[in-house]
Amino acid sequence: MLSNYHKQKNYFPLFILFFFFAQACQKEHELSEEDFPSKLSAANIFSGTLSDLAPYSDYIPYELASELFSDYAEKQRLIKLPAGTQMTKINDVLPIFPEGTSIVKTFYYWNDKRDASKGKRILESRVLLLKNGSWLYGTYQWNSDQTEAYLLTSGSDQLVNWVDEDGIPNATSYRIPNMTECTTCHQQSMHVKPLGPKLHNLHLLVNNNGSLINQLTYFQNIGLMNNFDISTISAIPNYKDSNLTKEQKSRAYLDANCGHCHNPHGTSNDLELDLRYHTPLENTAILGSQSVLIERLESGQMPLIGTSVLDRAYVQQITQYLNSL
Numbered sequence: 334m335l336s337n338y339h340k341q342k343n344y345f346p347l348f349i350l351f352f353f354f355a356q357a358c359q360k361e362h363e364l365s366e367e368d369f370p371s372k373l374s375a376a377n378i379f380s381g382t383l384s385d386l387a388p389y390s391d392y393i394p395y396e397l398a399s400e401l402f403s404d405y406a407e408k409q410r411l412i413k414l415p416a417g418t419q420m421t422k423i424n425d426v427l428p429i430f431p432e433g434t435s436i437v438k439t440f441y442y443w444n445d446k447r448d449a450s451k452g453k454r455i456l457e458s459r460v461l462l463l464k465n466g467s468w469l470y471g472t473y474q475w476n477s478d479q480t481e482a483y484l485l486t487s488g489s490d491q492l493v494n495w496v497d498e499d500g501i502p503n504a505t506s507y508r509i510p511n512m513t514e515c516t517t518c519h520q521q522s523m524h525v526k527p528l529g530p531k532l533h534n535l536h537l538l539v540n541n542n543g544s545l546i547n548q549l550t551y552f553q554n555i556g557l558m559n560n561f562d563i564s565t566i567s568a569i570p571n572y573k574d575s576n577l578t579k580e581q582k583s584r585a586y587l588d589a590n591c592g593h594c595h596n597p598h599g600t601s602n603d604l605e606l607d608l609r610y611h612t613p614l615e616n617t618a619i620l621g622s623q624s625v626l627i628e629r630l631e632s633g634q635m636p637l638i639g640t641s642v643l644d645r646a647y648v649q650q651i652t653q654y655l656n657s658l
């Protein structure tokens with residue numbers, strides 16, 4: 334008892350410190366009503382019926398060549414720059430974004446992937462907002478009526494059912510991340526950053542009013558991106574493209590699903606693994622780590638967070654690739 338008492342006494346200052354630390358972290362996520370209204374309907378992102386996900390015209394939909402796997406959820410990605418501003422290229426990765434840039438990613442499932450008329454279930458809308466040079470972030474959880482979404486900082490698990498493209502019923506425990514989880518993936522060199530809109534991942538053909546156009550050219554045409562020769566940007570391929578080599582496919586998949594943590598600036602920068610697409614194979618530390626990579630992939634231990642089911646089709650192909658090295 335006595336020693337217990339002493340322990341408590343000794344730890345008391347630590348508790349106090351932790352309390353203030355926790356409070357400080359909490360403060361950081363006290364987003365102002367002006368930047369992050371508590372209701373999504375007040376955020377001026379979607380017009381008309383909220384669940385139609387029809388953005389106001391200042392929000393431009395964009396696509397990524399290779400995207401993050403999130404338990405088969407569908408995603409809508411939107412970007413808005415303040416009127417009269419544009420993104421400026423630095424290199425192949427993130428451009429400079431103007432102050433006030435807002436990026437929104439909404440996660441949903443088709444009730445039946447074979448038939449859109451059966452409707453969808455929207456889970457959350459995540460927002461990144463550039464203010465005073467820092468990216469503020471938050472997510473809105475949709476209600477079950479799909480009439481409103483509310484700012485949520487504490488995370489939540491939701492059971493979702495859907496029928497896949499082969500007509501097979503599926504269920505998953507979909508995770509809405511808490512604020513710490515956002516930073517685990519988004520923090521690069523200690524700062525939260527966007528992860529998707531890197532020039533080499535925006536470099537793909539997209540459909541614009543029925544004709545195909547390179548998305549970077551499209552952005553330049555509408556004034557969203559400064560002018561430069563897009564052929565100087567090295568593209569990341571879409572890992573879903575069946576024409577790719579095993580190596581291209583695997584490296585693109587690892588970039589999109591692991592590279593945000595496994596790079597010299599990411600959360601696991603203390604490890605040698607660098608799983609970004611353009612890092613030459615001999616510098617990735619993949620060679621020599623094949624068996625631990627396969628083990629972590631097949632056991633579902635990696636990715637560390639963000640999924641609750643194995644992306645079987647790709648885990649199998651990557652395993653084959655790793656075994657071939």
Ligand code: HEC
Nearest residue numbers: 400401459460461470471472514515518527528529638639
């Ligand atoms: C498991 C890792 C992971 C977690 C956790 C995560 N994100 Fe992301 N997020 C990504 C990746 C990777 C992308 C880009 C790829 C994509 O969109 O497919 C992305 C994209 C986004 C985008 C679109 C702009 C961009 O960065 O590409 C927003 C907005 C966003 N996340 C916000 C959040 C917020 C807010 C949270 C926490 C509630 C969060 N994310 C949690 C990995 C994560």
Ligand code: HEC
Nearest residue numbers: 517518590591594600601604625626629630635636637638
């Ligand atoms: C959200 C961040 C995050 C993501 C995403 C992520 N990892 Fe990790 N990974 C870590 C952390 C942190 C560790 C170290 C702790 C541990 O070993 O569990 C780690 C460890 C590993 C290790 C062990 C390395 C060693 O030297 O022992 C391997 C292999 C690995 N990850 C592979 C992957 C693969 C493959 C993916 C993508 C499918 C992935 N990781 C996605 C954060 C992440």
